[in-house]
Structures are given as structure tokens and as C-alpha cells.
Amino acid sequence: MTIQTAIAALATLLGDGLTRSKSDLDLHGRSESHFADCPPDAVVYPVDTAQVAAIVRTCAAHACPITAWGTGTSLEGHALAIHGGVVLDLSRMNRLLAVNAADMDCVVQPGLTRVALNTALRDTGLFFPVDPGADASLGGMAATRASGTTAVRYGTMRDNVMALQVVLPDGRIIRTGSRARKSSAGYDLTGLFVGAEGTLGIITELTLRLRGQPQATAAAVCAFPTVDDAVAAVTETIQMGVAMARIELLDTASVAAVNAHSGMSFSLQPHLLLEFHGSDAGVAEDAATFGEIAASHGGTGFDRATRTEDRNRLWKMRHDAYYAILASKPGHRAIVTDVCVPLSRLAQAVAETQADIAASPITGPILGHVGDGNFHAILLIDPDSAADRTAAEDLSHRMALRALAFGGTCTGEHGVGMGKLGYMADEHGPGWDVMRQIKAALDPDGIMNPGKVVRG
Template sequence: MTIATALEALSTFLGDRLSRSKSDLAAHGQSESYFLPTPPDAVAWPETTEDVTEIMRICNEHGCPVTPWGAGTSLEGHALAVRGGLSLDFSRMNALLEIHPEDLDAVVQPGLTREELNRDLRATGLFFPVDPGANASLGGMAATRASGTTTVRYGTMADNVLGLQIVLADGRVIRTGTRARKSASGYDMTRLFVGSEGTLGIITELTLRLHGQPEAISAAICAFDEIGAAVDCVIATIQSGIKVARIEFVDAATAAAVNAYSAGSFAEKPHLLIEFHGSPQTVAEESQRLGELVDDMGGEGFRWSTKPEDRSALWEMRHTAYWAILASRKGARAVVTDLCVPISRLAEAVEETRADIAASPIPGPILGHMGDGNFHAILLIHDDAPDELAAAKALSHRMVERALRMGGTVTGEHGVGMGKLDYMQAEHGDAWALMGDIKQVLDPKGILNPGKLVPQL
């Protein structure tokens, strides 16, 4: 039983939907982060659940590793075929299968991206709210339990996936969950697979919770002299019950980078960017309440608007932040890491992280989804300076230790993949071994996305 024999059988089954060309292998061997390229032995493009069933049957029979591939936007090496084998590209399984407007749900294939889904939903008055920033595939978002800018109001993928169709390692097909809004029937298998990063089964269909498009949206921006004051304002906003849909933070370095990148005129200070969803009266009232709070806490330049063009201008800083930060150091690439802590420890976590980065030899602007205690450091390194990668990894390590010390998690939304694998024991204790036991039951040959998430065999 070898990868080569599996690929021979797959070639017979898939024909030109299996590729071993260097360009296709290279395209599926890259990641958005610092991991070295790891091309698979072949790439397959399934078009139906039946295709995936037969692919998994063949790969299981021959012990061939299978690594799912969505849009390739993950940051911890989730989609890299680190043990070779097959990269399973879902770009051709990208259909919106069903919409049930009266029940506020939709059934989709895993290769459909969140932006494509929301374009398809425009005429219905509904939308899918989870926004990780990148135009990620919905299957990948479920597999990594993605969240993002709207989590503070709408929750993560765990809150917005009602059910799944899964192909197991041996080719069996199961369904988890229903379209009902609740159930007391058995184990919550849907949540087991949401966040499993392709290590337990292959998602071939998702039933998603939809939400009504808000009648009105307002956006606001304000600046603070110090990071601590801005974060304290976030905490006060959440604790006072002001109903924000997004509350984002960028530090002074990010503001400066955006100014240089897009000729902006933002004050080079920490900023909060906030959005409200609701009726015209509600968004006006909540914006006014926030403005009063910002004044009380020493903020400045508070502006809000419901006009789309004004909202776009106010959000420019956040929308362009990543590319502006990359451009701020010529020839650099980013090690992007994240942590999440209880909201009461957020100011402390941000201040300690900022001081730690300032004392390091590399720049690392901070931004994040402060409404749920989650923030990111964009650590900028040069490929020809190995000491900088070492410094970035050391900073990330201390961020992890800080999060755990404060009762938080090593990753709020990026997932584990390979990058956070070494910290799973510290966060989960014996529960991590139990995750490995579950993996062994569902995938005894260890062919599903090996090298990720669980203890390694």
C-alpha cells in the first residue's frame, strides 16, 4: 500500500481532474504564513460527494494522506500536505444548493466562499455574518472554526453551522445536525467536526444559519493617546451593554502604515473602529451612547455616519491594515499570530504584548477584534534574516504563555494546524490525548490531514 498505487487508482477514476503538474503542486504547497513550501504528490478536484466518497475509499485502502484545500487562506499551515499524498481542492464544489428564507438557513457546498454566498443572498434580504477578513471558503471556515470582525454580535462558525455532511476516512457518508433550531438528541456531532481542521472527516455540505440584513448600519471611529485607554474603552463598551456589531482596534503603528500606504490622514494614535446594526433609531442611539463613553474615557475625533461612502472611508484603516503593514517594511513578510483572553484581562494582555514587541528586534503592529478579547500581532520579518524568524517565534511563544496565564486560549480564531500544535497539551491537558483517541477511532490509518491539531502517531 503506497501513495503511488493510490494515485494510479485515482488517475483512472478522476482522469484530468487529477494533476501532478509542477505548477499545480506548487500552488497547493504554499501558505499565507512562514511555513516552508510543501507540495503534495497530486491534486484532485472533486465535483460531488460521491467523488469524495470514492477518493477516500481509494486513499484509505492504500494509506494515502489526504489534505483538504479550500481557498488556501489559513495561517497555521492547515492546508499543507506535510506528509505528501493528495491535496483535495474543493473549488469545483462551490454551489449554493438551497435557500430557506422563511427558516433563515441555507445549504451550501464547501468550496463556496463567504463573499460569493452573500452576493447570492442579496435579493433575499438575508446575509451570512461570519467575516474572517479573507474571502475564505465556507468549508475551510467551518473546519477551522473561523470567526472575525462580527463575532461580538453574531458569534463564530460554531454558532452559525446547523449541520454538516461529512465523508469519513473510509468513505462512509454521515450527516450531523438538522435544520431545527435546537435538539436534545445525542452527542453534538456538528460541533465535534466544526474546528476539527480536516482531521476527522471531509466536509462536503454545510447547513448555515442566516440573518436578516440590518435595516440601518452606522460606523464610527475615534482615537486615543494610549493603547490602554482604547482597550479600556472597549471593555467599558461591552460591559455597559452597548450593542456593537463590530469593534475593531488598530495601534499607532498601523495608523502610520495606513497613512503611508494610502495617503490617509489618520492621527498616528491607537484607534477604535465600530459598527452598529439595527433600525435607524437604534443605530443612532447606540452611536450617541458610544460617543459619550469615548468622551468620558479621553478619546478624541469621534465621528459616525450611516452613509455607505462615509462608512467606507471610516473603515479604510481596518480594510487596508494588513497590506499597509506589510508595505511598511520593504521586502518583509508576516508571521501573524493571535490570542484570546477574558475581556477583563484584555488591557493587560495588549499592554504586555506591546511592551514585549517594543523590546524585540522586529516590528509588530497590533490589531484585532477587541469586542471578544481577540487580537493579532503582525510580526514583520525578512527571509534572509533567520534571527528575525527566531525572534518572531519567541514573541509568539510568550503571547501564548500570556494568554494561558490569563485564562485564555492559544488561538482565538486562526486555529491550531502545525503552528500551535506544541501548545495543545498546556491548554487542554489530558483532553488533548482524548482528541487523539477520537481521531484514532474515526481515522485509524491516520490519513486525514496528518501532522495537524492532535497528538501525532
């Protein structure tokens, strides 16, 4: 049994739901990461859970690798079929199946994107809060345990996925969790699959926790003399219990890039971008408290925006910051780092990272979700320069080791994929062996997204 015999069997099963066209293979062989393109042998487009199960059973019978695909926005090569085989594109499974407004939850298929979900929820008074920036699929967000700008208040996908339907590597269909707000019934299988990156099964349905749309929302920006001052303001704000919805940092290089790309006119200093959610009185009080904290740390130009269009423009600019930084050096590619440290070590981690970048031959603007200790350096390299790549890989390596030494993690939100495999033993110790044992128990033939999260 081979990949080719699996594809022949799948073609009979799926008809035009399987494609081997060069354009489809090329599309599903690249990502937004710095990894080389890696087209699969075929792409399949299931339309329901039963079809996913049939595809998985067929691939299992032929020992054919399966890699799940949402929207392909991952940054660690999660969805690249590095061992060939079939990419299972879930974009046609994109329905909102149920909204339980009284219980503040919903049921979705994995191909539905977060923007489409929130558009559909607009008239319910509810919204789904996890915002990684990209309009990612909800299945992909769960598989990578995504988070983003709002995690400081609403948590990550780990905190907002209540239940799953999953197709296991042998084709069995299971349900994990329930719509109850808590349970003590057995192992947390939902938590096992959230963050497994498709290595243990294919998510085909998600039950998600929803939140009430805030009565009032205000965004704000504030400039600081140094990154240290900005981080100190963040730390004090969190310690005082101010209920921030977002606290984002842009260093001076990032500010310069977004000014040029998005037509902004921020002063060339580190900036915090903030958002407050709550009642009218609560938002005003939180904003005033933060303003006082910021001023005590040298913050200036504290400017609030309450109009929806102004807030949307500010956050679009933040979400486009990655592309703004890429545009600042045409022809370059980015190696994007993603470390997370305890808040008390954040200022030191950022300062040491800045010093490392300043001593290197490449540039690396820094931005991040500093309210939860997560930041990124966007390391810009000439793709034809081996020296640039070596410098970026060395910087990324130093960042990861520093984060681990500070009691943090090598990846705050991007996941492991291929890019962070080298740090899993250092971060988890014998726990990584347990992960391999779980993988071997559920997927003994290693057909589910091989080469990711665990080795062997």
C-alpha cells in the first residue's frame, strides 16, 4: 500500500472532491512561514464528518499521511505535508450549526473563520473573542491553541473551546467535552486535542464559548520614552487589576513601519495600543487609571478613540503590522519569533532581545501581546543570503533559550509545527516522551501530520 494507491481509492470515493491540479498543490504547499514550499501529492475537500472519517479510514488502510488545512496562515509550517500524502482542506465545512444565545455558546464546523462567525453573531449581542489577527479558520485556531490581542482578558482557544467532535486516525468519530460550564468526568480530552496541531485527529466540529458584546469600548494609544517604560506601565496596570481587553506593544522600528504602510503619524517612540471593554462608567474609570499609570512611567500623548471606525482603523493597523514590517524591506522574508515569559521577566527579555538584534547584521522590529508576556521579533532576511538566515536563526535560538531560562515558553501562540521541535525536550523534559506515547497510542502508524509536535 502506498500514497498513490490511497489517492486512487480516494478518487473513487470523492470524485471531484479530490484534486491533483498544480495550482491546488502549489497553494497547499506554501505558508506564511519561512519554510520552503512543500506541495502534497493530492488535496481533498470533505463536506461533512462522515466523509472525513471515510478519507481517514482510506488513508489508514494505505499508510498515507494526512495533513489538515484550515486557511494556511500558520507560521511554523504546521500545515505543510513534509512527508507527502494528502492535504485535507476543511474550507467546505464552514457552517455555523447552532447559536445557543441563552447559554452563550455556539457550534461550528472547522472551516468557518472567526470573522465570518462574528459577522453572523452581530445581531445576537454576543461575540467570539479570540483574535489572532489573521482571519484564520476556527478549526485551525483550535488545533494550534491560538490566541492573540484579546487573550489578556478573554484567554486563548484553550479557554474558549468547550467541546469537540474529532475523527481519530483509525476513522472513529468521538465527541469530547459538553456544553456544561464545568465537568469532573474523566480525562480532559478536549484539552488534549486543542493544540495537538492535527497530529492526533481531525477536528470536525467545535462548541465555542461566546461573550457578551461590551456596552462600551474605547481604544487608546500612548507613547513612551523606552520599551522598559512601556513594559513597566503594563506590569503595573495588570497588577492593579485593571481589566484591559488588549495591551499591545510596538517598538520604534515597528512604529516607523506602520507609519509608512498604514498612513499613521505616531511619534517615533515605543507605543502601547490599548482597548477597554465594559460599561460607560467602567471604561472611563479604567482609561483614567491607565492614564495615571502611563504618566508615572513617562507616557505621553494618551489619546482615546471611541468611534467604531477609529478603533477599527487602529486595530487594522496593528493586525497589518507584520505586512508593514515586511514592506519596510522589499524583497525580504521574515523569521517570526514567538516567546512568552512571566510578566515580571518581560522587560528584561525584551531588553536583552533588543541588544542581541542591535549586535546582529539584520533588523528585527519587536511587537507583541505584552499584557500576557508574549512578544515577537520580526527578523528580516534576504532569502538569498545564507549569512542573514544564520543570523536570524541564532537570534531566534537565543530568544527561545532565554524564554525557557526565565520560566517561559518557546512559543506563546504560534505552536510547534516544525520550527519549535528543537526546544520541546528542553521545555517539557520527560513530558515530551509522554506526548510521544500518546501519539503512538492514538496514531501508531504515524499518518496524522507526521513530523510535527513530536519526533518519531
